[in-house]
Amino acid sequence: MEGVVVSAVLFGGFVGAVLAGWATKRFGERPVLVATAVLFLVGTIGSAFSTEVSRLIGWRLVLGLGVGAATMVAPLYVSETAPSRWRGALVSFIQLAITIGILLSYLTGALWTPTSWWEAMLGVAAVPAILMLAGLAFVPESPRWLLHHGRIAEAERANRRIGGSTGGSWPRPTESVGASEGNWRDLFSARIWPVLIMTTGLFAFANLSGIDAILYYAPVIFAQVGIGGTLGPILATSGIGAVNVGATVGAMWLIDRIGRRPLLILGIVPMALSLGALSVALGLGKGAPWTHGLAVGCLAIFVTTFAIGLGPLPYVLMSETFPQALRGPGMGFAAATAWGVNVFVTATFPPLVALLGIDRVFGFYSLINAGALLFVILMVPETKGRTLELIEANLAQGRRVRDLGLALPPEAKH
Numbered sequence: 428m429e430g431v432v433v434s435a436v437l438f439g440g441f442v443g444a445v446l447a448g449w450a451t452k453r454f455g456e457r458p459v460l461v462a463t464a465v466l467f468l469v470g471t472i473g474s475a476f477s478t479e480v481s482r483l484i485g486w487r488l489v490l491g492l493g494v495g496a497a498t499m500v501a502p503l504y505v506s507e508t509a510p511s512r513w514r515g516a517l518v519s520f521i522q523l524a525i526t527i528g529i530l531l532s533y534l535t536g537a538l539w540t541p542t543s544w545w546e547a548m549l550g551v552a553a554v555p556a557i558l559m560l561a562g563l564a565f566v567p568e569s570p571r572w573l574l575h576h577g578r579i580a581e582a583e584r585a586n587r588r589i590g591g592s593t594g595g596s597w598p599r600p601t602e603s604v605g606a607s608e609g610n611w612r613d614l615f616s617a618r619i620w621p622v623l624i625m626t627t628g629l630f631a632f633a634n635l636s637g638i639d640a641i642l643y644y645a646p647v648i649f650a651q652v653g654i655g656g657t658l659g660p661i662l663a664t665s666g667i668g669a670v671n672v673g674a675t676v677g678a679m680w681l682i683d684r685i686g687r688r689p690l691l692i693l694g695i696v697p698m699a700l701s702l703g704a705l706s707v708a709l710g711l712g713k714g715a716p717w718t719h720g721l722a723v724g725c726l727a728i729f730v731t732t733f734a735i736g737l738g739p740l741p742y743v744l745m746s747e748t749f750p751q752a753l754r755g756p757g758m759g760f761a762a763a764t765a766w767g768v769n770v771f772v773t774a775t776f777p778p779l780v781a782l783l784g785i786d787r788v789f790g791f792y793s794l795i796n797a798g799a800l801l802f803v804i805l806m807v808p809e810t811k812g813r814t815l816e817l818i819e820a821n822l823a824q825g826r827r828v829r830d831l832g833l834a835l836p837p838e839a840k841h
Contacts (some may be wrong), residue, residue: 635792
């Protein structure tokens with residue numbers, strides 16, 4: 428039943444991401460963001476006042492709908508309104524917000540663990556929901572979404588609100604290409620299918636890398652390696668959360684300087700090595716005091732390098748590579764993949780540890796990260812500084828997904 432309570436949010440996230448892809452295409456991005464904030468607020472209050480486990484599960488499903496929608500529509504909105512030179516950093520700011528939320532949840536747990544006041548742990552999440560609703564009062568609709576739906580005058584006004592009186596330095600929405608309507612079936616066309624594989628593959632590898640098991644079960648992991656006491660594992664977990672936030676800040680600075688592909692490769696290699704080292708150490712030194720510091724060190728390296736690569740960059744790349752007509756459905760499908768794999772990892776980690784031992788489980792995750800490295804080398808394009816229109820034009824020319832960030836050939840510019 429504990430597993431059902433935990434995974435209710437994840438299952439809701441899967442459904443929410445799929446529904447958000449359809450809803451943003453039909454109603455716009457801002458209305459879906461508002462609905463997401465309302466779901467956060469209502470689900471939080473309902474969870475805090477639940478008197479039965481069944482009600483708690485139901486309200487956490489509501490929260491999951493909001494979480495899934497947010498992971499799809501927030502990067503979509505930011506990518507469509509950000510200047511090309513800052514787009515990677517601004518989209519990755521969403522991942523920073525997630526890591527800050529994770530850290531705050533760890534600290535909240537540490538604050539109320541001695542009293543077991545779980546209602547306060549859940550209810551305090553109403554604060555960010557209220558802040559989100561207040562902030563959305565100042566947010567216009569995406570100019571690109573308005574233009575795509577023929578609302579040109581509104582698109583120009585929204586563009587001026589975002590970029591100032593001149594509309595900003597980013598490409599004006601009237602330059603957008605690919606204004607034809609798309610539908611879900613088009614995601615599986617020969618032209619879009621490789622983009623769908625690349626984006627969903629990145630999310631699948633990100634969640635299969637072991638990060639979900641580490642973030643959700645960190646107190647259990649630290650207890651297994653011998654960090655004892657009631658607060659010991661939770662405080663060690665909070666330290667991992669702080670590392671996650673700091674590394675994500677660094678990633679925001681690097682994404683638009685180093686680029687997407689180099690950061691992914693530089694992040695995945697130490698991820699695989701750190702989990703491999705942790706697996707060997709836990710296998711050879713079961714219960715030994717020296718494994719405590721090594722476990723914390725390996726997990727810190729893993730979380731740090733995840734935060735600069737596989738953490739933020741799937742969000743960035745999915746928001747950049749789908750064409751305008753399919754951006755909502757495509758990102759909804761990709762985000763839903765993330766939540767579906769999340770449910771799988773969360774559900775399988777405890778039984779895998781019981782069956783194989785924690786050392787072999789981390790060894791398995793290390794091998795998955797090696798596969799992720801090969802996938803990135805073969806599939807991921809470099810989109811640093813490229814406009815969404817250039818990427819879409821390359822897609823229209825039939826270029827392979829790895830080359831979507833290259834300059835257009837001369838004949839395609841006319």
